[in-house]
Amino acid sequence: MNKQITSDPARAARHFMKLHQENGFAVDELDIIIDCAVSPDAREAQLGTHILFSHVVEPLSDTFLLGDRKTLEKVLAHLISRLRLLPQAIEFHQRLNQWGLDNETDLLTRVEGIYCDKKLSPQSLGTVKKVFILSRVTLGADVLLNLLVIEKMKKRFPDAEIVFLGSEKNGAILKGNQPMVRVHPLYYNRRGVLVNRFLNWLPVIQALEQGIGEPGQEEDYIIINTDSRLLQSGLLPIIAPAEENKRYFYWKPSIDHETWKGTSQAEDLRQWLETTFGPEPPGEPIYPGLHFQDEDNAFAHKVFEILNPGTRPFVVSMSFGVGGNLEKRVRNNSEVVSAFELGLILKLLADGVTIILDRGFGSEEFEQAAAIMQAVRGKGIEAAEVTGENPGLLDRVKPGDVRLIVFQGTINKFAALINLSDGYIGYDSLGQHLAAALGRDVITVFAGYHSDLFPERWKSLGKGRIRLVKARCGPFTLERQAALVEEVFELYKSLRTQRH
Helix, strand or coil: CCHHHCCCHHHHHHHHHHHHHCCCCCHHHHHHHHHHHCCCCHHHHHHHHHHHHHHHHHHHHHCCEHHHHHHHHHHHHHHHHHHCCCHHHHHHHHHHHHCCCCCHHHHHHHHHHCCCCCCCCHHHCCCCCEEEEECCCCHHHHHHHHHHHHHHHHHHCCCCEEEEEECHHHHHHHHCCCCCEEEEECCCCCCCCHHHHHHCHHHHHHHHHHHHCCCCCCCCEEEEECCCHHHCCCCCCCCCHHHHHHHEEECCCCECCCCCCCCCHHHHHHHHHHHHHCCCCCCCCCCCCCCCCHHHHHHHHHHHHHHCCCCCCEEEEEECCCCCCHHHCCCCCCCCCCHHHHHHHHHHHHCCEEEEEECCCCHHHHHHHHHHHHHHHHCCCCEEEEECCEHHHHHHCCCCCCCEEEEECCHHHHHHHHHHCCEEEEECCHHHHHHHHCCCEEEEEEECCCCCCHHHHCCCCCCCCEEEEEEECCCCCHHHHHHHHHHHHHHHHHHHHHHC
């Protein structure tokens, strides 16, 4: 081991990834990072956890390649072997032992086995009474992937209860007004320290055990896992491994680059669902679907009544939110509002578009939205703010005059606004998947990614037309931002022309 990295987890992470590219596995370097991540010092543990996930786990996951996936599984298996020895992980360790998972080899052997393709037996099709779906944790991934699972399960098992194991926020939008879907709230702090992220496994098991009933009296059930973080990319089981072949269905997003045909994750998942649970009628593929509560629909219609005094404008919903990942924004680091974001909005407004812009989340995105409003008003264009609780704020402007609405409110209400819009434009984030699930035309700007496969794999799935702008990584000069404005605008013009 290189002595220079013995006390530097960031350097250890770089060295680990370098050796990985050379087909090696640097366990000593990995242990340096883990030592930091499990430190009793809270700040050190947070630093180590950040380095581990940002510089090792996420890069290995984001390529979607099978070779990187194998390395990721070895990393996670080694993490588990280290964590289970900590004093606070006694119950964690005991549960793994109870299920015959005594060491890293056992963990890796099991995860390899659950990848095997299998089909639900015809005898089981009419007997499944409960379907448990594990959250992907991030809402965008749940909308893209688990909405597909819900739609498939509704068709295949129309009398079954569908139980979503995940956060109430995610569950609220996946459930909508569907009575057959139930949400069992689970909390996963994806910004928490390493130990807490893994110990969160125990409440997941408890949630399932509560849902299936007493031993010997449980109803027939199945579990579907679309590579949830709740189970750490499949390394942790949710039921006894002896039961997995009957009840547990695990889909993984990894691909073999040599045989990959350019499909997205959602397209691959849809094919897997058909292979596993039976095909749909020819020409009737399933799509993600959102089902609104009446109050969300009523809110959106109230806003559009003010936008539509006579002649229906062409409305585009937009979001420049990036969930805290600033690399996904197209901007110069010194800019509050990027030339790309403001330039695109002004160009769309000049073409007669009315825009509904989500305010985003956090002080930086709020500041950005306020600066956009100020710049738009400086051009003599009417802009107004509206909250999800009070659409009546728009009553203060003359109907038909407002051209830019900055919205702040729940995701459900923003989705209802997208549903009434003519199209959607935004960064690679939740909004694109909401819009696609609603059948809207979508233009997604991908930035800050390091794998050429990333945009194609994260592409939305829907009945509308999906277009991608691959901006790659910064720095984004003013010239580059201006070129991206033109690229997005030309896609918008093409979609609008074809629409009519």
